[in-house]
Amino acid sequence: MALLEVDDLHLHYAAGDRVVRAVDGVSFVIAGKGEAVGVVGESGSGKSSLANAVMRLLPKGVARFDGSIRLNGRDLTTLSDEAYRREIRWRRIAMVFQGALNVLNPVIRVGDQIAEPLLLDDRVEKRAARARVEGLLERVGLSAAFYGRYPHELSGGQKQRVVIATALVHDPDLLILDEPTSALDVSVQAQIMNLLKDLKEDPGISMLFITHDIGLASDLCDTIAVAYAGEHVEYGPADRVLLEPRHPYTQRLLASLPRLHGAERPRAMPGEPPDATALPLGCRFHPRCPYRFDACDRHPPALPIAADGHARCWLNDREVAGERFETHLPALAVRGG
Amino acid sequence: MGEPPPLVALDDVSVVFRTRSGLFRSSALRAVDGVSLAVTRGETLALVGESGSGKTTLGRVSLRLVAATWGRVSFDGRDVTDVAEEQLGWLRRRAQIVFQDPFSSLNPYMRVAELVGEPLLIDGVRSRQERLERVHRALEAVDLVPAARAAAKYPTAMSGGQRQRVGIARALVRDPEYIVADEPVSMIDASSRIDILDLLRGLQLRRGVAFLYITHDIASARHFADRIAVMHRGAVVELGDAGAVIDRPVHPYTRALIAAVPEPDPANRHRRRAVGGADGADGDFRVVEGCPHGPLPGGRRPVLLDMPGDPGHFVACHVMSAAGATAPG
Ligand SMILES: Nc1ncnc2c1ncn2[C@@H]1O[C@H](COP(=O)(O)OP(=O)(O)OP(=O)(O)O)[C@@H](O)[C@H]1O
Ligand SMILES: Nc1ncnc2c1ncn2[C@@H]1O[C@H](COP(=O)(O)OP(=O)(O)O)[C@@H](O)[C@H]1O
Ligand code: SF4
Ligand SMILES: [Mg+2]
Ligand SMILES: [Mg+2]
Numbered sequence: 001m002a003l004l005e006v007d008d009l010h011l012h013y014a015a016g017d018r019v020v021r022a023v024d025g026v027s028f029v030i031a032g033k034g035e036a037v038g039v040v041g042e043s044g045s046g047k048s049s050l051a052n053a054v055m056r057l058l059p060k061g062v063a064r065f066d067g068s069i070r071l072n073g074r075d076l077t078t079l080s081d082e083a084y085r086r087e088i089r090w091r092r093i094a095m096v097f098q099g100a101l102n103v104l105n106p107v108i109r110v111g112d113q114i115a116e117p118l119l120l121d122d123r124v125e126k127r128a129a130r131a132r133v134e135g136l137l138e139r140v141g142l143s144a145a146f147y148g149r150y151p152h153e154l155s156g157g158q159k160q161r162v163v164i165a166t167a168l169v170h171d172p173d174l175l176i177l178d179e180p181t182s183a184l185d186v187s188v189q190a191q192i193m194n195l196l197k198d199l200k201e202d203p204g205i206s207m208l209f210i211t212h213d214i215g216l217a218s219d220l221c222d223t224i225a226v227a228y229a230g231e232h233v234e235y236g237p238a239d240r241v242l243l244e245p246r247h248p249y250t251q252r253l254l255a256s257l258p259r260l261h262g263a264e265r266p267r268a269m270p271g272e273p274p275d276a277t278a279l280p281l282g283c284r285f286h287p288r289c290p291y292r293f294d295a296c297d298r299h300p301p302a303l304p305i306a307a308d309g310h311a312r313c314w315l316n317d318r319e320v321a322g323e324r325f326e327t328h329l330p331a332l333a334v335r336g337g
Numbered sequence: 338m339g340e341p342p343p344l345v346a347l348d349d350v351s352v353v354f355r356t357r358s359g360l361f362r363s364s365a366l367r368a369v370d371g372v373s374l375a376v377t378r379g380e381t382l383a384l385v386g387e388s389g390s391g392k393t394t395l396g397r398v399s400l401r402l403v404a405a406t407w408g409r410v411s412f413d414g415r416d417v418t419d420v421a422e423e424q425l426g427w428l429r430r431r432a433q434i435v436f437q438d439p440f441s442s443l444n445p446y447m448r449v450a451e452l453v454g455e456p457l458l459i460d461g462v463r464s465r466q467e468r469l470e471r472v473h474r475a476l477e478a479v480d481l482v483p484a485a486r487a488a489a490k491y492p493t494a495m496s497g498g499q500r501q502r503v504g505i506a507r508a509l510v511r512d513p514e515y516i517v518a519d520e521p522v523s524m525i526d527a528s529s530r531i532d533i534l535d536l537l538r539g540l541q542l543r544r545g546v547a548f549l550y551i552t553h554d555i556a557s558a559r560h561f562a563d564r565i566a567v568m569h570r571g572a573v574v575e576l577g578d579a580g581a582v583i584d585r586p587v588h589p590y591t592r593a594l595i596a597a598v599p600e601p602d603p604a605n606r607h608r609r610r611a612v613g614g615a616d617g618a619d620g621d622f623r624v625v626e627g628c629p630h631g632p633l634p635g636g637r638r639p640v641l642l643d644m645p646g647d648p649g650h651f652v653a654c655h656v657m658s659a660a661g662a663t664a665p666g
Pocket of ligand 5: 392393394519
C-alpha cells in the first residue's frame, strides 16, 4: 500500500466568466517512507494549487475540486473538513509554504512559534513542549539555544530551518515543500537541501517537493513530475526523466539549464507560457512544440511509459506517431536536440 | 603603456559601513576589502559569491553609487573617487544598473513609455519626439515588440521576464557603455532566464556594452561571461577566464561554490554538498570552509597572485603564494 496515491485530481478556479484549470487530471504516487516526488514547472503551471489541494486549503472561488487522494490506503476525499483538520492536516501531512520565510511572527520567540500547535491542540505540558521544540531545533541543524531568538535575529537559511521545524512538530508522514529555497542563495540553498536529504533518511519523512528548478528536484527526488498548464505532462523515475525525457517540454526544460561542464550552451525555452484562462486546444504545449504534427490538435491522454511513468505527448503512442515513434522519440533524449 | 585604460578600474578599493548597534556603540563592517579589479571595454565580467560577500556593494562602488572608503575608482581613465555628485552627470549617462527584482524596481503606476523615458527627462532631453524615438529603440533592442504596444502597458500586466526587459530598456535608453546587472534573473523562472541572459550577451557582443554580471549562479557565469571573479567576504579570491575558473578551480571557496550547483545529471544526484559559509557565520576571512589547510595564521589576507603556468588565472591563497605564484604586473 502506497503512502500517498493521488488519482485524477482536479482543482479549478472561477475567474470571472472563465475557468482556470490549475490542477487538471493529476495522478502520482509516493510509495513509502523517505521517498520524494518532485513537481517541476514554470510559474503558473499549478504547483502551489496542487499542494493546496492535497492540504485541502482551498481559496474562495473554487469551481471544481475532485479526484481521489488516498493516504496509507485511506480515502481522504470522503473525510469531512472537520475530520481533515483534526486528523490529517499538519498531523499526517504538513507543508512549508512558498515564501514562508516572511510569515514568522516578528514579535514572538521562534521556539514559542514552533511550540504553539502543541500547546493549542494537545494537553501537552509546557515543559514537554519545550523539550520537544529544542529537539526539533537540533534536528533541523540549529541548536536549542535558538529557542529564545526572534525572527529578525536569524539569517534567511536559519529562518527556513525554523519554518521546517514548525512543519515537523506533529511528526507528519508527508512534508510538502513549495519552493523552499527560492529566496536563498546557492550556499544556503545547498545547506537546506542537505537538511532535506537528512530528514528523508531519518526519520524517513516522505516529501512532495515543488520547484521551478529541475536541477534541485533531481538532487532530492526519486520521482519527477513535470507540470505544464495544470497537467503533469511527464512523470517517472528521476533517472529516466533526466536521461530519456519523453515529452518535448521536459527536453526543453533540461536544455534551458546552464551546465557547468560540457560545451552545449543553454537554449531558451521557445514561446511564451500559456494564458491560464484560455488554454490551447489539443496538446497544451503545441504552440511551443518543435515536434508538433497533425495529431496534436487532439488532447493527448497520459500515455504509459514502462510500469511507472507517463507522458502526455502523442509521440509516445506508436500508432498515432507512426515513424516519429522511431525517429523523434529517441531525439528527445539528446540534450539540445 | 600604449594600452588604452580599462573602462572601469578599481584600485585597492575598500568600502566600510558604520552600523549603529546601540545608542553609543557603533561597529564597522568591511563589505569590500581591498579589491583591485578592472572591467575591460565590451567584456562581461561575472561576479559570483554567496549572499553578503559584497557583490552588490562592489558593483555600486564601481558606479560611484557608494563611496570608496579607501582606494581609487576610475571610469574610462578618469578618476571619479572624490568627484562631487553634481560633476558626475556624464558618468550617470555612460554607466547604468539593472536590478534584481523586476517586480518592485518598477513603479506600478507608470506606463512602460514613462518608465523607460524617465532617465531621458532627467538628462534634459526636451523634445518629446526624440524621447519617444529613443524609448522605442530601447524597447526594440530588448525585443519588446511592437514597441508602441509595449510602451502603452503597465508593468503589472507583464510577466517577470518581460518586466526585466523593461528594466534593461530603461538602462539602455541612455546608450551606456557599462551596465551593472545585479542578479538580473534570480527572481525569474529557471526556464525563462536564458532569454534574458541571451539578450544581455547580445547587447555586449553587438553593441560592445561592458557588463558586470552579479550572480549566485556560477553555471550561468560559465556561459554568459568572459571572465569570472569569485568574491568571499569582501575580497576577490579567484579571477580568470570563465572556463579556467570552472574547469580548474583552485581556491577552496570556488570549489565549494561549484560543488553546490545541483546539476540534473544522474551521477550528481542525492549528494551532500560542500557549502561555503555556515549559516550566520561571522565574517572572519581567515576561515575558508572546506580549506584543507585550516584557518589562516596571523591577520593578513592572502593577495591575488597569478597561477604559475596559467596566465590570467589569479588566486588569493597563502599556499599558492608559498608555491611560487607571482603578483601581477
Ligand atoms: N548601506 C549599508 N549599510 C550597512 N551595511 C551594509 C550596507 N550595504 C551592505 N551592507 C552589508 O555589507 C555586506 C555586503 O553586502 P552586499 O549587499 O554587497 O552583498 P551581496 O554579495 O550583494 O549579497 P546578496 O547576494 O545577498 O545580494 C553585508 O554584510 C551587508 O549586510
Ligand atoms: N485563488 C485563485 N483564484 C484564481 N486563480 C488562481 C488562484 N490561485 C492560483 N490561480 C491561478 O491558477 C494557476 C496556477 O497557479 P499556481 O498553483 O499558483 O501555480 P504555480 O505554483 O505553479 O506558480 C495560475 O494561472 C494562477 O494564476
Ligand atoms: S503532443 Fe504533439 S505538440 Fe504536444 S508535445 Fe507531443 S509532439 Fe508536441
Ligand atoms: Mg507557486
Ligand atoms: Mg546583492
